[in-house]
Amino acid sequence: MNAEIRPIRTPAEQALIAELGGLPAGTDRLADLRRAAARSFEEHGLPHRRVEEWKYTDLRTLMRDAVPVAGTAAVAEADARARALREVEVRRIVVANGAVVPELSDLAGLEEGLTITTLAGAIASGDEVLSRIGGILPGRYDAALALNTALAKDGVVLTVAPGVSIARPIHVAHVFAGDAAAASYARSLVVVGAGAKLTYVESFEGPEAIAYQANSATEFVVGDEAHLDVVRLQQDGGSAFHLSTILFDVGRHAQVHAFTFATGASVARTSLYATLSGDASHVGFNGAALLKGRQHSDSTLFVDHQVPGCESRELFKTVLDDSSRGVFQGKIVVRQAAQKTDGRMMSRALLLGEDAEMDNKPELEIFADDVACGHGATCGDIDEELLFYLRARGIPLKEAQSLLVQAFVGEAIETVEHDGLREALVEQAEAWLKARG
């Protein structure tokens, strides 16, 4: 029997298992959840290339060293590190080394119908909102999420009351502060009531030269007819390990758009799980990644159509310079009940570097018979005809390439509805191109 085989654990896995062994006792639901997550990690460990969903991002090989859990960040350093989107008018909450920093967070004067607490605070007060944490299940073992569930002690817990529209985006700025490699875990929960409206932003930053590990997970519970826009900016330091999970449960007639813009980290993996549980919702999960050097960036999506009449759209653009590596895995599942599903997924990659590599794996799994679904993936160099046209008008090679790359990622960035955020992302793409020289 398989169960009898004790797999050999890597030093990183052993250290993580030791960390999990120190979990505090407790009898509440959250403590049970943590223990279950810890047990599943002990059983399965870090995924490797033979685990389908991690085929191209072999965590067991990539995550050589386990690092200790990060201590409390110095407020001044956290403040200095949180640079992202300063120019955009938002309500900012800073999460440093996995803990909300009240001194840097704008928690006063909340709009009517908006509540924001911290996970640590909710645990301390036994807030009933905790019953929703861990409510969205990925439907399969996910090592990054299991570690997060077991080890995260803090994060943001936010609710928007039914029917309330929050105009000012909420920006949760995750930063790593410190001068030694350490691991941070942050767990957040966002509950958008029926008919409510919210724009939620996550950013990730940290020092360039420290091999820290940032693990974050956010659950979004989206009520019927609610409208949620999520914008994510992954700019972790170039030596960092970024593991993030976002999970959605989408109610009927709801509209959800999520956009992830990634230029950071040495190794990054973002997993998105969406359960469409109310009929006739519209979701759009889009992204753009700009990679250079030896960066590795993986976007893996799992969209589960459980009910009839939902529409899902995915558009991911990846630009790969030098010898960077990009991964896109997207799976749309259409359950038998989910008739009239309309699902479309597209991943496009542009190779700038000779040694760059892209792995695209879009998949459809359809059990209903009356659906319109499609997927596609492309991977190629910059179009020589277009390049020639621009150069023939006097535009130098690098500038012509930049214009075409910007146009390429621009098609995805355009899906961001909020003007200020969209413009900020366009500027980030420009800055990346400028740094390329």
Added chain:
Amino acid sequence: MAMLDIDNLHAKIDGDEGQEILKGLSLKVNPGEVHAIMGPNGSGKSTLSYILAGKEDYEVTDGSVTLDGEDLLEMEIDERAAKGVFLAFQYPVEVPGVATMTFLRSALNAQRKKRGEAEISTPDFLRLVRDKAANLGISQDMLRRGVNVGFSGGEKKRAEILQMAILEPKLCILDETDSGLDIDALKVVSEGVNALRSPDRAMIVITHYQRLLNHIVPDFVHVMHKGRIVRSGGKELALELEANGYAEYQQDAA
């Protein structure tokens, strides 16, 4: 000294073992002159224009091309543009996601920079584009789109001439700019081209139809056949070709 001096040019597709497309083509163009090139399909007219603009798909196997005495073939594509070479494409491409205004401005400023001139100011640029676009009947809506995106065939040709009017090149190469234009558009575009005629600017106008040459009256007409110029004359040569076709050259070649 001729502005453009093409001498015994031989060229083939790069990396191709096959036949040469240009087989010893010579042509001298002086400032102020308009040269028309006519010739059957596949005779190498577009190939010549691409080679002058610097397209990398071709390999020059013999001969030379100079612009104001400088070796044109040694120059980068954008360097040629900055020196004043402009090709109005037979089939202009669409560049989705690159705004027309951004494109025009990048091109103009890049050329200016390479020539050691200052960048154009925003108000000056906007005025320049507005004036030139109005003359060519190009709407503000078209300018707001991506470069050539969703333009009809005729609109693309007009847009090429707009670019030419804005960039004010020294050597204009028009590859079948008349094809796809309706009768009124042909007039508008021809007027646009004529407005650019000047003593220090030269033009090479590639066309299949004598009609264009009623509007843009050439100083010289050349017949291109199988990669060479086989006959040159004045504007009346175009009328003769219109009447007789290229049969006589086909026989010569056979």
